[in-house]
Amino acid sequence: MAEKSQVIERDALDDLLKVLREQGYEVIGPTIQESAIVYDRIDGVSDMPVGWTDVQDGGSYRLKKRTDESRFGYVVGPHSWKKFLFPPELRLWRAKRDDAGFKILEEREQTKKYAFIGVRSCELHAIFIQDRVFMGGKHVDPVYKSRREKIFIVAVNCAEAGGTCFCVSMKTGPKAQSGYDLALTEIVERERHYFTVEVGSERGQEVLKELQHREAKHDEISAAEGRTRNASEQMGRTMDINDLKELLYRNYNHERWENVAERCLSCANCTMVCPTCFCTTVEDVTDLTGQYAERLRRWDSCFTIDFSYIHGGSLRKSAKSRYRQWMTHKLATWIDQFGTSGCVGCGRCITWCPVGIDITEEVKAIRESEGGTHGDQT
Amino acid sequence: MVTRHKMSALLREAPLFQDLDERIVDLLAGCATNVSFDAGEMIYREGEAAKQFYEIRRGDVALEIFVPGRGPVTIETLHEKDVLGWSWLIEPYRWHFEARALTRVSAISFDAICIRGKCESDHELGYELMKRFSKIIVERLQNTRMQLLDVYGHI
Amino acid sequence: MGTFEPMVPEAYRVRKVIRELADTYTLELESVSGSPLHYAPGQFNMLYAFGVGEVPISMSGDPSQPHLLTHTVRAVGPVTQAICASGRDSVVGVRGPFGTPWPVEKAVGKDVVIMAGGIGLAPLRPAIYSILQQREKFGKFVLLYGSRAPENILFESELHEWRSRFDTQVNLTVDSASGNWKGNVGVVSTLISSIDVDVSNSLVFLCGPEIMMHFSILELIKRGFSKNQIYLSMERNMKCAIGFCGHCQFGPTFICKEGAVFRFDQIERFFRIKEI
Ligand SMILES: Cc1cc2nc3c(=O)[nH]c(=O)nc-3n(C[C@H](O)[C@H](O)[C@H](O)COP(=O)(O)OP(=O)(O)OC[C@H]3O[C@@H](n4cnc5c(N)ncnc54)[C@H](O)[C@@H]3O)c2cc1C
Ligand code: SF4
Ligand code: SF4
Ligand code: FES
Numbered sequence: 001m002a003e004k005s006q007v008i009e010r011d012a013l014d015d016l017l018k019v020l021r022e023q024g025y026e027v028i029g030p031t032i033q034e035s036a037i038v039y040d041r042i043d044g045v046s047d048m049p050v051g052w053t054d055v056q057d058g059g060s061y062r063l064k065k066r067t068d069e070s071r072f073g074y075v076v077g078p079h080s081w082k083k084f085l086f087p088p089e090l091r092l093w094r095a096k097r098d099d100a101g102f103k104i105l106e107e108r109e110q111t112k113k114y115a116f117i118g119v120r121s122c123e124l125h126a127i128f129i130q131d132r133v134f135m136g137g138k139h140v141d142p143v144y145k146s147r148r149e150k151i152f153i154v155a156v157n158c159a160e161a162g163g164t165c166f167c168v169s170m171k172t173g174p175k176a177q178s179g180y181d182l183a184l185t186e187i188v189e190r191e192r193h194y195f196t197v198e199v200g201s202e203r204g205q206e207v208l209k210e211l212q213h214r215e216a217k218h219d220e221i222s223a224a225e226g227r228t229r230n231a232s233e234q235m236g237r238t239m240d241i242n243d244l245k246e247l248l249y250r251n252y253n254h255e256r257w258e259n260v261a262e263r264c265l266s267c268a269n270c271t272m273v274c275p276t277c278f279c280t281t282v283e284d285v286t287d288l289t290g291q292y293a294e295r296l297r298r299w300d301s302c303f304t305i306d307f308s309y310i311h312g313g314s315l316r317k318s319a320k321s322r323y324r325q326w327m328t329h330k331l332a333t334w335i336d337q338f339g340t341s342g343c344v345g346c347g348r349c350i351t352w353c354p355v356g357i358d359i360t361e362e363v364k365a366i367r368e369s370e371g372g373t374h375g376d377q378t
Numbered sequence: 379m380v381t382r383h384k385m386s387a388l389l390r391e392a393p394l395f396q397d398l399d400e401r402i403v404d405l406l407a408g409c410a411t412n413v414s415f416d417a418g419e420m421i422y423r424e425g426e427a428a429k430q431f432y433e434i435r436r437g438d439v440a441l442e443i444f445v446p447g448r449g450p451v452t453i454e455t456l457h458e459k460d461v462l463g464w465s466w467l468i469e470p471y472r473w474h475f476e477a478r479a480l481t482r483v484s485a486i487s488f489d490a491i492c493i494r495g496k497c498e499s500d501h502e503l504g505y506e507l508m509k510r511f512s513k514i515i516v517e518r519l520q521n522t523r524m525q526l527l528d529v530y531g532h533i
Numbered sequence: 534m535g536t537f538e539p540m541v542p543e544a545y546r547v548r549k550v551i552r553e554l555a556d557t558y559t560l561e562l563e564s565v566s567g568s569p570l571h572y573a574p575g576q577f578n579m580l581y582a583f584g585v586g587e588v589p590i591s592m593s594g595d596p597s598q599p600h601l602l603t604h605t606v607r608a609v610g611p612v613t614q615a616i617c618a619s620g621r622d623s624v625v626g627v628r629g630p631f632g633t634p635w636p637v638e639k640a641v642g643k644d645v646v647i648m649a650g651g652i653g654l655a656p657l658r659p660a661i662y663s664i665l666q667q668r669e670k671f672g673k674f675v676l677l678y679g680s681r682a683p684e685n686i687l688f689e690s691e692l693h694e695w696r697s698r699f700d701t702q703v704n705l706t707v708d709s710a711s712g713n714w715k716g717n718v719g720v721v722s723t724l725i726s727s728i729d730v731d732v733s734n735s736l737v738f739l740c741g742p743e744i745m746m747h748f749s750i751l752e753l754i755k756r757g758f759s760k761n762q763i764y765l766s767m768e769r770n771m772k773c774a775i776g777f778c779g780h781c782q783f784g785p786t787f788i789c790k791e792g793a794v795f796r797f798d799q800i801e802r803f804f805r806i807k808e809i
Contacts, residue, residue: 090537092536092537092540092541093536093537093540093541095583097583100544100565100624101544101545101546101565101583101623101624101625102544102583102624102626103544104536104541105536106536107536133777134777137776137790138775138776138790139539139775139776139777140539141537141539141777142537142538142539143537249802252806252809253806253807278777278779279778279779279780280772280773280777280778280779281772281778281780282540282587282772282773282778284581284584284585284586284587285584286583286584290584293583293584295540295587297537297540300772300778300779300780302779302782307770307780308769308770308780309770310768310769310770311609311610315769315770315808315809316808317808318808320808321807321808321809325782325809329782332785333782333784333785335785336785337785337787438717440718441718445711448711449711449712450711451709451710451711452709452710452711452714452718453709453718454718454719455706455716455717455718455719457717457727480715520748521719521720521722521723524720524722524744524745524748525708525709525719525720527744528681528708529650529651529741529742529744529745530650530651530652530679530680530681530685530708530741530742530745531681
């Protein structure tokens with residue numbers, strides 16, 4: 001494996017996509033759909049948002065033309081890679097009635113082999129987090145696993161921070177450290193447009209071999225470092241994660257939850273856009289004859305009333321309790337459950353909240369009410 | 379008839395009088411007698427004057443109320459060491475429920491007029507007794523509230 | 534898409550249906566494939582009514598009979614109604630076993646208090662069977678059971694059978710009674726003061742509605758039991774039972790994985806937080 005940074009020129013990106021396609025990958029990358037950058041199948045760089053950027057803030061998102069031809073000159077949009085590994089709707093099985101009661105119908109499908117182009121460092125961390133959820137316990141999600149094992153990841157190190165990002169606080173970016181096959185840093189200069197490339201796996205090495213590349217020079221490496229530094233320095237939001245779990249554990253009854261509940265619409269957007277949220281519901285259905293049945297799994301959200309239903313009523317009836325479940329899960333209980341935070345600081349929940357509720361502000365409000373102290377108050 | 383001395387000793391065994399000053403126990407013993415009821419016997423009836431209360435020494439007692447169309451409904455059962463009755467304490471001193479012995483019951487009966495008189499003249503005794511009864515009343519109230527929740531209908 | 538193995542139910546044939554109460558039925562099931570289902574007292578299965586849905590239901594039978602799966606179900610909604618309506622020889626789906634067991638092994642050499650309210654006696658019955666089958670290994674054995682009214686007492690004839698054993702203390706109470714009821718009336722927590730066990734060397738297994746467990750714990754603590762002697766079974770919505778769907782979260786725990794049976798001191802911090 002190449003230890004040293006490599007360089008490919010701008011147009012080699014198209015070759016990269018082509019090589020991956022030739023190797024049997026379904027290539028997924030950023031595209032523009034309905035005025036947002038979303039991940040979908042791409043056949044070449046021409047399908048990508050070349051020369052576009054996104055302007056994001058609490059409750060707002062819009063695309064804007066850049067003055068350059070950057071391929072990756074934006075951050076993350078409303079979709080995340082989880083929709084490919086953990087599909088929004090999935091049929092778990094089908095069955096048919098027979099003499100022995102019912103029989104599960106055998107189904108076989110070739111698992112898709114995806115190549116993800118432009119995975120940001122926070123998104124890589126979100127994938128690591130979902131790996132723990134779906135593959136780290138006693139039971140393994142077979143669909144997730146079979147897809148996950150086959151993906152080829154081309155990461156992109158952010159050169160600019162988005163308007164709602166706080167990955168630096170969450171220690172998840174802006175530079176991808178591991179878990180990718182190839183990682184690119186895009187460098188657009190007046191005279192030249194190229195990428196530095198880090199190789200993260202044998203597979204990555206094999207693919208790079210097919211492209212025109214050479215070892216990066218000293219000034220190219222420091223240009224790449226400058227881009228990453230720039231993204232860190234631009235980051236407008238922060239979250240103090242010191243003692244965060246205990247902070248939230250001791251504040252289940254904090255008045256701030258009432259305050260946020262007054263603003264929260266319980267629309268569930270934050271859970272749908274979040275790259276780590278994993279909750280699902282199942283639906284059992286039959287056909288009209290009653291001879292066939294199937295079970296579907298769908299993304300669900302703890303913001304719905306039904307989510308906590310048990311006979312007699314829902315356990316989380318108030319908006320306050322549902323917001324608290326969401327935020328406390330992301331930042332506190334997740335740590336006990338999976339040994340990591342459930343938040344990677346991607347900022348999606350802030351951007352896509354119709355009323356601009358900001359998870360970093362909510363944490364701050366609770367922390368400040370305690371006088372900004374750390375440490376246990378027992 | 380037991381002697382007053384023996385009665386004081388009996389009272390000291392009852393949880394109601396635990397750790398109570400000997401002087402007060404002796405005063406109370408002066409208002410107490412031993413009684414017994416046969417299984418099925420009514421100890422008191424709804425609406426009657428509440429002239430006494432009981433400390434159950436042995437046996438089980440049902441507190442009942444008659445519901446038209448349903449007949450007698452048991453609200454609560456009381457057992458050894460439980461205190462039966464507090465209507466004697468509060469005006470108009472009338473029973474709200476009926477008490478029936480479920481088994482043979484032996485109990486210590488306290489004369490309400492005697493005790494009320496002592497409470498009036500000896501406020502220390504009055505206060506001690508009130509504290510102890512309040513505790514019982516609050517516990518019963520809490521249990522009643524739980525019954526009202528009808529928790530099993532709602533599991 | 535292939536089939537999602539951990540979510541696939543296995544066909545079980547209904548061998549016997551017992552009507553326990555007006556709305557509660559016990560089903561005895563036998564695997565169509567003939568393979569046994571080994572489980573520990575306190576564990577549960579996901580029961581599937583064809584095309585209707587799937588719900589968590591605890592085992593209520595004798596765990597030493599793995600070929601005969603027993604569940605006691607109260608019909609409260611579409612799925613439980615469909616399960617209760619399954620006749621003899623019909624087929625239901627089963628996935629399991631899931632969840633943590635009652636710590637019967639840990640109770641060896643100790644006094645055991647089993648405390649149940651309403652349908653909560655069903656998940657405890659396998660523990661009762663296990664203890665009675667090796668009765669000599671335990672100290673005193675006390676069973677406290679509360680139900681709404683005399684006509685809602687679950688497993689009544691068995692309760693009388695257990696009560697007639699010289700080595701078992703069984704105390705029943707109902708919330709209210711009319712007619713011929715000769716027993717206790719009052720909430721189940723009032724039974725605690727009467728039990729005769731070595732408080733410092735005993736374990737308590739508790740199952741019933743959450744509020745009933747709350748008041749019972751307060752009484753148990755008053756009686757001198759410590760929080761790490763009390764085990765209780767929690768209930769939340771469940772869609773998967775394998776730690777994926779997120780519905781059963783209770784504070785940091787997934788009830789389907791780390792529960793349903795918990796030691797009280799381990800969840801105390803979250804137990805009375807409203808709407809958690
Ligand atoms: C670990 C565990 C063990 C249980 N053991 C038993 C048992 O032995 N016997 C018994 O009768 N019942 C038991 N229950 C409760 C039983 O699962 C519910 O009564 C059942 O889910 C109700 O489903 P329904 O569709 O009939 O009714 P509805 O009330 O219409 O339920 C709709 C949906 O809500 C969910 N739901 C509703 N109530 C509950 C609940 N109490 N717990 C979890 N999810 C719920 C289910 O997903 C259900 O499909 C247990 C629950 C849990 C969590
Ligand atoms: S409980 Fe809520 S916050 Fe947690 S993963 Fe599920 S949907 Fe997301
Ligand atoms: S909680 Fe918000 S910022 Fe954190 S990972 Fe989810 S969407 Fe991103
Ligand atoms: S029931 Fe799905 S996570 Fe526990």
